[in-house]
Structure formats: structure tokens, C-alpha cells
Amino acid sequence: MDDGVDELYTAIKLYMTQVSKEALDERESRRWTEIMSFTINMEHIGDIVEEIIDDLEQKKISKGRSFSAAGIKEIEELHARLMASLRLGMNVFLNADLRSAQMLLGQKADFRNLERAYARTHLDRLAWLTPESIETSSLHLDIINDFRRINSHICSIAYPILEQAGVLAPTRLRESAASATNGKPEQPVIPGGAPKAT
Secondary structure: OOOHHHHHHHHHHHHHOOOHHHHHHHHHHHHHHHHHHHHHHHHHHHHHHHHHHHHHHHHHHHHOOOOHHHHHHHHHHHHHHHHHHHHHHHHHHOOOHHHHHHHHHHHHHHHHHHHHHHHHHHHHHHHHHOHHHHHHHHHHHHHHHHHHHHHHHHOOOOOHHHHOOOOOOOOOEEEEEHOOOOOOOOOOOOOOOOOOOO
């Protein structure tokens, strides 16, 4: 299926590059950028999903291994949240709804916090010598980290809408953290760009 995603990405990219940005008004030019950003992020997500499937085959299925009951529950919970983010992200992209964009970005921090919490509980299971957790440890941690990366790509859909509305902060650092840089210039958030995975 990733090959199909790649083909669609290439076709959209070629079509969009044939559109002269000089001939577009400001609103159309902004939408051009949003469409390109969206398709790039979807292509990246396709690549990550392909990596996850390959890892599952090589590290789990082919070796007859299983996740622990708690581990699979965590993965299923993160996957459900990921799908909810994708549905919300599609709504943001199609309707440019500011409230939905704000909700989407708010969910990014929640997802990151849950991913970190599940990484800790997985390490607890390792300490308790849970056999399934030991056998699938690297795969489990890779999957929840990859889910966070996918979620970051989905949440980046919100940036152009938030930037256009003037509600996007110039930095993601809290004021106290920014002042700790000793006067060094802050790194701006790049509107419409895929955020760096954290």
C-alpha cells in the first residue's frame, strides 16, 4: 500500500508544481502550500507505517513472539488515539477549522505524555521479568515511538491554520526555558512544516 501512497504523492506533487504560484492570489497561494505540506506529511506517514509492518514481521510474527497483555493494550490505546488524531487532522485540512486545529495541536502534548508513560510501564514490566515484554522489548518501544512520530506529522496539519489566525506562538519553549538560553535567538516554528519529532 505504501507504493500506492508514493504514486499518489508523486502525482499530486507533479500536478501542484505545474501550477504557477505567481498566478495565484494570497489565499490560493496559502492553500497551495497547505496541500503540498499535507501530501509530504502523508507520504512520510506511509513510510513509517511500512517500517512498523516490516519490524512486526521480522521481530515478532516470524519468530512466533507475542506482546504481553498490558503491552498490546497500550499499543491499541495509542493506535486508537492516532486514528482519532488522523480524523481530526483530515477535518482541519479539508475545512481549515481553527477550533479543530487548536484541538489537534493540544492533543499532540497529550499523545507525547501517554507515549512516555507507556514506555515507563514497559520498563517496569522488564524489571518484573515479564517474558513477553523481554522478548519484544525493542519492538514495543519502537512502535510507540513510531506512533508518536506519525502523530507529529498529523498534528503539523494544524500549523498553517494556526499561523494564519495569528495564534501560533513564535517558540514552543516556555518563557523560563527560553530565558535560560542566555539571550541566544529563539528557533522559530516553521509554519506548515513538519515539526521535529520530540
